[in-house]
Amino acid sequence: MGIFRERIAIDLGTAYSIVAHESSAKFLRIPSNIALDAATRSPVAYGDDAKIMMGKAPVNQFELIRPLKDGVISNFEAAGHYLSYLVQRSRKNPLALQYDILVCVPWGATAVEVKSYIERVKSFRTSIKLVREPFAAALGCDLDVFSANGCTVIDIGGGTVEISTIAHGHMIFCSSIRAAGNAMDQMIVEKMLRQKLFEVGVNTAEEIKMKYGSVYPEDDEEEFEVRGLDRRTHGPGRTHLRTETLRDFLEPLILEIENRLKSHLKGLPPDIQRTVLSQGIYLVGGGALLKGWKTRFQKKLGVHVTIPEEPQYAVIRGMQKILSKPRLYRSLLKVSQANH
Ligand SMILES: Nc1ncnc2c1ncn2[C@@H]1O[C@H](COP(=O)(O)OP(=O)(O)OP(=O)(O)O)[C@@H](O)[C@H]1O
Ligand SMILES: [Mg+2]
DSSP, X not given: OGXXXXXXEEEOOSSEEEEEETTOSXXXXXXXXXXXXXXXXXXXXXXXXXXXXXXXXXXXXXXXXXXXXXXXXXXXXHHHHHHXXXXXXXXXXXXXXXXXXXXXXXXXXXXXXXXXXXXXXXXXXXXXXXXXXXXXXXXHTTOOXXXXXXXXXXXXXXXXXXXXXXXXXXXXXXXXXXXXXXXXXXXXXXXXXXXHOEEOOHHHHHHHHHHHOBSSOOTTOOEEEEEEXXXXXXXXXXXXXXXXXXXXXXXXHHHHXXXXXXXXXXXXXXXHHHHHHHHOEEEESGGGGSBTHHHHHHHHHOOOEEOOSSGXXXXXXXXXXXXXXXXXXXXXXXXXXXXX
């Protein structure tokens, strides 16, 4: 059956989409960016190629789009092209008779949005199933989503932060913030301009955040160089930034995440609160790679945090588990189709 049936998981993200086969250890990570020709509206570049064009390509010639915003489809035309591209990239065996594709959607997406995902990928010889992202994230952390004790996972992605507590294979409580990694990049761009009269693009801002970003003071604070456009000279220039200053730039959103987690935990049933105290919580998504989350949540909220290795791949790993044991996880898929 294996040769003629390909099982593929697609984690369609606001910032990056990840594609994997049922049991392969190699993942394809593609920026969720697409460039359309402004005149013909046909796609000219996808992924990395389209991301590089951001802020560089002539705006009247190309339309540079991130098809997802806040974790859900915001541009249907672009999303359709982008999803077809992902499916095409993920197919290994052109002779396969059937493609089973599992796509994840945020907990907060409505039924209409969920339906739109299906319509976009559905085609000849392709069956689509959906799973809500928090279930996949928890499975990717090797947590038992069917246990009565419950488990709590925070996913800090590009477009959304979702805090989910799951027990008995159901969502007990989900809190979300519709701003995450992309918003952090934007905060860096704005604050560099306002406080330092220095202009950097979002891609540079993201690079700075990934390399030097932190959420709690560290022993090895340092100063680093940033290249961009100096507003005072109106020419290319360099400036210096300290890691503490970068942390201050991000603090409003980091504090919002911390406060949301605090109120999420307070709202949980007492039994599950006890599990949180004994087992702690799990942190996944690309944003989990910012330095200092563990110390911050431990010191400020008294909560123990586990971050799995490569937290940006937790969702896709969980999706692979579902693909490999469809019967075991059937009920999760059923819950995932419903509106919430
Ligand atoms: N080392 C790092 N430090 C800080 N942030 C990082 C790091 N690596 C990646 N990120 C950020 O993580 C975000 C992407 O995470 P992820 O791939 O989990 O999001 P997504 O699935 O695309 O978004 P969403 O789930 O919200 O739709 C981006 O904003 C990226 O800049
Ligand atoms: Mg995600």
